Every structure is written in C-alpha cells, then in structure tokens.
Amino acid sequence: MSFPWAKHYAPKNPLMKWMDERLPLPRLVYNAVGAGYPVPRNLNYFWNFGVLAGAALGIQIITGIVLAMHYGATGAGAFDSVEHIMRDVNAGWFLRYAHANGASMFFIVVYIHIFRGLFYGSYKAPREMVWLLGVVIFLLMMATAFMGYVLPWGQMSFWGAQVITGFFSAIPLVGDTIRVWLLGGYAPGEAALNRFFSLHYLLPFVIAAVIILHIWALHIPGSNNPTGVEVKGEQDTVPFHPYYTAKDGFGLGVFLLIFALLVFFAPNSLGHPDNYIPANSLSTPAHIVPEWYFWPFYAILRAFTSDFILPAKLWGVLAMFGSILLLFFLPWLDSSPVRSANYRPVYRTFFWILVVDILILGWCGGSPATPTYVILSQICAAYYFAHFLIIIPMISRAERPRPLPNSITEAVLAKHGGTSPAQTALAAE
Known part of the structure; x- marks a missing residue:
C-alpha cells in the first residue's frame, strides 16, 4: 500500500545528501520508523510489543555474545564454566541473569504480541505474510530457547534434553536417526552440547533476519489497528515519529523497569532449582519439566x-x-x-x-x-x-x-x- 501523503526524505546537509545518493540508509530509516511512515492514529499500547520484542532480542544477542566468550561446551566443563561466569567474571552474574530472564521476558512479550494479533485479526488479508513470518520467528525462538536451556548442564538441562529429544524416536522409520543426529550420539553428552551451543549462538541472528522480513512485509500493507478498518486517507494516520516513537519509548521504559526488578530481586523465580545441581545421568529428578x-x-x-x-x-x-x-x-x-x-x-x-x-x-x-x-x-x-x-x-x-x-x-x-x-x-x- 502506498501513502501519497507521506513525507519524503530530503536531506539538506551536504554530507547526508552525498551519503543518501550512494547508500540510502538514512532514507530507509526515515521511511521505516520516521515521519515518512504513516501509522493509524488509533493504535493502543498493545502495538508496543513488536518494538519490545526487538529490544528483548537485542538484549539476548548482546549478553549471549559476552557469555559465549567465557562458556566451555564440554561435558566436564560446561557446568563449571557457568559457575565461573557467576563468580569470577566481572559482572558475570548480571550477564547470566539478564540472559536467562531475558528469554522469559522475550517470550512474555511475544505471547502478548501473538494474542493481540488473534484478538484484532492481524492475521487476515492483506497481512497473511506478516503473520506467517511471525509464526516462523516463534518456532525459531522455541528451538533457540530449548538449546539454550541445555547449556548450563545442570540436572534439568540434561534430563530435559534426554526427554524432549527422546520423543523424536517415536517418529516411524527415521525417529531414531533424527535423535542420534540431534544428540551426536545415543544420549546427551559433549557432542550434544557442541551442537546445541553452535545452533544457540547462530539462531538469534537468523531470528533477526526473519524479523527484518517481518517488518518489510508489514510496511507493504501498513499496520492493522484496533478497529480493523483500513486507512482511508491522511486524516486516519499520524507520522510514526514523533507520535509512536514517544509511545514506544514509554513502553520500553516500563519493560526495562520490570526486567530490572526481575534480574535484581527475583533472578531465579522463573528457573528450576535442580539446574544448580551438576548433570548426573544416574540420578533422575523427581519431576522433569521444561x-x-x-x-x-x-x-x-x-x-x-x-x-x-x-x-x-x-x-x-x-x-x-x-x-x-x-x-x-x-x-x-x-x-x-x-x-x-x-x-x-x-x-x-x-x-x-x-x-x-x-x-x-x-x-x-x-x-x-x-x-x-x-x-x-x-x-x-x-x-x-x-x-x-x-x-x-x-x-x-x-x-x-x-x-x-x-x-x-x-x-x-x-x-x-x-x-x-x-x-x-x-x-x-
């Protein structure tokens, strides 16, 4: 959908004009999240959660890169490397808690984002592709989160991997082959850790790439709105900036406040205490949960x-x-x-x-x-x-x-x- 009333980027600064002619990145940003992108004027705070999901992904990527510098994906050293991060690395406890609780915050935001789409019919034409790419992102998130849960190599990590991958063996003919391929053997071990660590590090960047496609697909028909009525003219829209950048900024502040409260005052409330016990293949936890x-x-x-x-x-x-x-x-x-x-x-x-x-x-x-x-x-x-x-x-x-x-x-x-x-x-x- 084109918006003939949208403002077009016209740089006045000579440097910006030179850059725009050779690499139109400023124009792209202006048209994507600036005054050049008209948005329905009646969006409520449930439309903040797309931006919050992007912020949560950014937190996960940044903290994950730093944690990967200190993590050892070995059967003998994975659990100890997590303890080393918590005790010896400068601000390691903060990075680890931010990454672990950031995953929970990411899923909370995405679940609300999905339910908003269900309530307001954001999956309907002409936004089917936006919805389909969103489901792909959700599947990639689940795969990434499962592999990340295995990496601390505590009791729940080991047995969670054992139980969840064990269900693949139920698939006729190819089930056992898939399970062995996933684990690199017949039981979770060092090979599985290496596979999961590699994929856990890679998939967030794949998610980021699909998010770019998700946003691109959104900008073609424009955003849905609480009435579900399509934009009729300029009177139905306002520029994304400054109206929704301010609104998203407020939502981001609330999100970061809740996130900080979780990290600093209840960092283990959403985890399982058994994961602070080293993985032991001879001792099954009383209750295995993901x-x-x-x-x-x-x-x-x-x-x-x-x-x-x-x-x-x-x-x-x-x-x-x-x-x-x-x-x-x-x-x-x-x-x-x-x-x-x-x-x-x-x-x-x-x-x-x-x-x-x-x-x-x-x-x-x-x-x-x-x-x-x-x-x-x-x-x-x-x-x-x-x-x-x-x-x-x-x-x-x-x-x-x-x-x-x-x-x-x-x-x-x-x-x-x-x-x-x-x-x-x-x-x-």
Whole structure:
C-alpha cells in the first residue's frame, strides 16, 4: 500500500545528501520508523510489543555474545564454566541473569504480541505474510530457547534434553536417526552440547533476519489497528515519529523497569532449582519439566496416554508440533471479513475462553503427571484444537458482527465525544 501523503526524505546537509545518493540508509530509516511512515492514529499500547520484542532480542544477542566468550561446551566443563561466569567474571552474574530472564521476558512479550494479533485479526488479508513470518520467528525462538536451556548442564538441562529429544524416536522409520543426529550420539553428552551451543549462538541472528522480513512485509500493507478498518486517507494516520516513537519509548521504559526488578530481586523465580545441581545421568529428578514458556505444549505432549492406531508417544509429538503449525493456517480458517474482536462479540467470548484454556494447559504442563492433571490436559488440548479447527470456522460463517465505523477517524472521534467531518457537514445541511 502506498501513502501519497507521506513525507519524503530530503536531506539538506551536504554530507547526508552525498551519503543518501550512494547508500540510502538514512532514507530507509526515515521511511521505516520516521515521519515518512504513516501509522493509524488509533493504535493502543498493545502495538508496543513488536518494538519490545526487538529490544528483548537485542538484549539476548548482546549478553549471549559476552557469555559465549567465557562458556566451555564440554561435558566436564560446561557446568563449571557457568559457575565461573557467576563468580569470577566481572559482572558475570548480571550477564547470566539478564540472559536467562531475558528469554522469559522475550517470550512474555511475544505471547502478548501473538494474542493481540488473534484478538484484532492481524492475521487476515492483506497481512497473511506478516503473520506467517511471525509464526516462523516463534518456532525459531522455541528451538533457540530449548538449546539454550541445555547449556548450563545442570540436572534439568540434561534430563530435559534426554526427554524432549527422546520423543523424536517415536517418529516411524527415521525417529531414531533424527535423535542420534540431534544428540551426536545415543544420549546427551559433549557432542550434544557442541551442537546445541553452535545452533544457540547462530539462531538469534537468523531470528533477526526473519524479523527484518517481518517488518518489510508489514510496511507493504501498513499496520492493522484496533478497529480493523483500513486507512482511508491522511486524516486516519499520524507520522510514526514523533507520535509512536514517544509511545514506544514509554513502553520500553516500563519493560526495562520490570526486567530490572526481575534480574535484581527475583533472578531465579522463573528457573528450576535442580539446574544448580551438576548433570548426573544416574540420578533422575523427581519431576522433569521444561522452562515455563513451553508448559502448554508440554501438557499437550503428555495428554496422549493410550495407543490408538499410532503409539500414544507419536500422537503426543504430532499434537505438540501440530498445535504450533496450526497457526500457519489461521488466516484461511477464519473467513470473517471483520478483523477486530471489538466488533465480533461471539468471537471475543471464545477468544477469552482460549486464553483461559492455554493458561490451564500451562499450569498442567508445569505440574506432575498425575491422573488429575493428565485428564485436565486432555480436555484443554481437545478444546485448543477444536477452537481453531471447528469453532473459528463456524463462528466466521454464522456470527453477525456489529456495524463497523466508516473510518478510523470516525471511530476515534466517537470514542472521545467528537464528530467526524462527514457528521459536521451533515449537521450544517
């Protein structure tokens, strides 16, 4: 989508003009995040979370590079190198806690970003590619986080790698080969550490590259907005700078404040105490769990307990991966022409049911695999798939949405008690 009313970059300084003619980087920045990029005027603070995700990734890359300088990816030295970072490296404790808790903050921000997209229909045409690239980023994040969880080589790291990679062996014919390839052997060891460390270091840069594509795809149709109504003209937009740079700056300040409170006052609250015990292949922890941001998917994995045509273990693996891959098809599962749940009361009700369902799955995934939690996981997993495969397609065909505003400006003025230019002209007649 082109915006004919957008301001165009015209450097006045001779040096900037010379550079712009040979390497138009200033123009690119101006058109991407400056006054040259018009944005819907009604974006709320939920649109801050894209910038916050970028900031979280930046924190992870910077702290990760420094930590890699002191980490030893060996079976005998990995745990001790983490202790060396914590005790002997200048500000090593801060870097390690910032990196570990930064992963949690990254996932919190991205989960909110995803749920915002679900609520406001940001996956609908013409923004399908933005959504698909976002799901790719999410998958890369999960792979990176899993490999990073193994690196401290504590008890939970070792047994988490043993259990999660063990599920690949459920895949017929090629499962065992994939598991051996992932681990570099038949059990987690030094080869697995080297593989995971290499990929954990590389993948954040791959994520950064896909984020560039994500932003590029976003700038073609422009940002969605809380009404879901497309921009009608200049009156519906404001320049990204200074309006949304200021808003994003405030959001970033709140994010960094919460992040600082977590790092300085509760650095181990989101981790597992067993990971401060060196990995021991002869001592199995009483309760093996992944990091908290994997809990909903871990609950889906454990929800299958009986063989039916295929082994239960294979059903669990298929369901776990399917629960994420399902998001790729969401733009076509939801055929409603209305984007925002603000105008879809039935969809909005089921959206909040889905949020509660995923929270319960997370609770079950972090709890012991007792019959009560397994049955609850099975019910919630069944609803999760029914929501996307049955409920959303039915709602999109049967629901009668509320009337949409004619423009973003009309919605903004109505919200704040004003009148649109059309209403003013009508009243004058």
